[in-house]
Amino acid sequence: MHLNAIPLLFLQSAEDVQMEIQRLRHNYDFLSYGLIAAWAILAIYVLMLVSRERKLKREIGSLKAMLEERQR
Amino acid sequence: MRDKILYGIGAIALAIIVRNLLVMTTLPEEAQQGAIFKIIFFHVPVAMTAMMCAAAALIASVLFLITRNFKYDSLAVSVTEVGLAFLAANLVTGSIWGRVIWGVWWVWDARLTSALICWLLYAGYLMLRHAIEEPTQRATFAAVFSIFAFIDVPIVFFSIKWWRTQHPQPVFWGGGSFPPDWFAVFMWNWLAMVLLGILLTAVRLRQENAQREIDSLRRMAHAL
Numbered sequence: 419m420h421l422n423a424i425p426l427l428f429l430q431s432a433e434d435v436q437m438e439i440q441r442l443r444h445n446y447d448f449l450s451y452g453l454i455a456a457w458a459i460l461a462i463y464v465l466m467l468v469s470r471e472r473k474l475k476r477e478i479g480s481l482k483a484m485l486e487e488r489q490r
Numbered sequence: 491m492r493d494k495i496l497y498g499i500g501a502i503a504l505a506i507i508v509r510n511l512l513v514m515t516t517l518p519e520e521a522q523q524g525a526i527f528k529i530i531f532f533h534v535p536v537a538m539t540a541m542m543c544a545a546a547a548l549i550a551s552v553l554f555l556i557t558r559n560f561k562y563d564s565l566a567v568s569v570t571e572v573g574l575a576f577l578a579a580n581l582v583t584g585s586i587w588g589r590v591i592w593g594v595w596w597v598w599d600a601r602l603t604s605a606l607i608c609w610l611l612y613a614g615y616l617m618l619r620h621a622i623e624e625p626t627q628r629a630t631f632a633a634v635f636s637i638f639a640f641i642d643v644p645i646v647f648f649s650i651k652w653w654r655t656q657h658p659q660p661v662f663w664g665g666g667s668f669p670p671d672w673f674a675v676f677m678w679n680w681l682a683m684v685l686l687g688i689l690l691t692a693v694r695l696r697q698e699n700a701q702r703e704i705d706s707l708r709r710m711a712h713a714l
Contacts, residue, residue: 445519445526453529455586456583467690470697
């Protein structure tokens with residue numbers, strides 16, 4: 419909460435204070451959703467890269483094995 | 491050696507991000523918007539990194555068309571894919587911010603629409619590459635498409651100046667300013683995102699080289 423807002427809270431009713439607390443909580447909830455979403459997107463992309471890397475390594479290995487067998 | 495450098499870049503980026511998340515919790519809330527304003531520390535750096543990726547893709551595409559060297563094609567596809575992930579993070583964080591401040595997840599204003607079109611264009615670039623089998627033709631068409639797609643980048647950047655948009659004016663470029671400690675967190679986060687972008691691009695570039703090795707091994711297998 420911004421410090422300037424604290425004196426104003428004392429002038430308001432209990433209901434207003436409750437609403438302000440709810441608004442702040444709502445704000446924090448959405449901030450955390452935003453951060454989680456942003457990192458989730460980047461994490462999913464990293465997982466895609468990791469799985470592609472494994473697939474490529476497997477493919478290179480099997481192709482090299484096949485070529486060696488054919489050359490024999 | 492190269493792997494060690496990449497791990498080092500990743501470790502530095504991660505350390506900066508963790509440090510910034512901790513520092514962010516100690517910063518006071520913005521007077522008008524409250525805590526949700528702090529999303530700017532991620533929303534803008536990921537957008538700037540995505541734009542840098544688009545610029546790198548443009549340069550690599552132009553260089554490919556001039557030199558016909560496939561290493562530039564590999565670079566173009568790598569930075570485009572990484573930029574697309576960053577732009578997706580930018581769109582999602584912006585949408586969540588909009589839900590709190592505007593009360594809606596999305597508005598069709600010039601900045602948001604042009605950013606979405608930018609994402610779709612670069613997604614189209616990746617789809618185009620999947621659709622063309624022949625490597626030289628694929629690289630040429632993709633390079634031309636990437637240059638065309640970049641036209642949208644300055645439109646995204648300047649849209650808030652050219653048209654009246656619901657999207658806020660930029661903090662630094664619109665006459666506003668940050669307190670020094672906020673500015674430091676913002677710049678450190680940008681650095682972390684750039685480092686992360688470099689790391690992901692290097693990993694993706696290595697995969698593109700592996701794919702070329704697979705293609706040449708397949709050709710050898712056919713020849714035998």
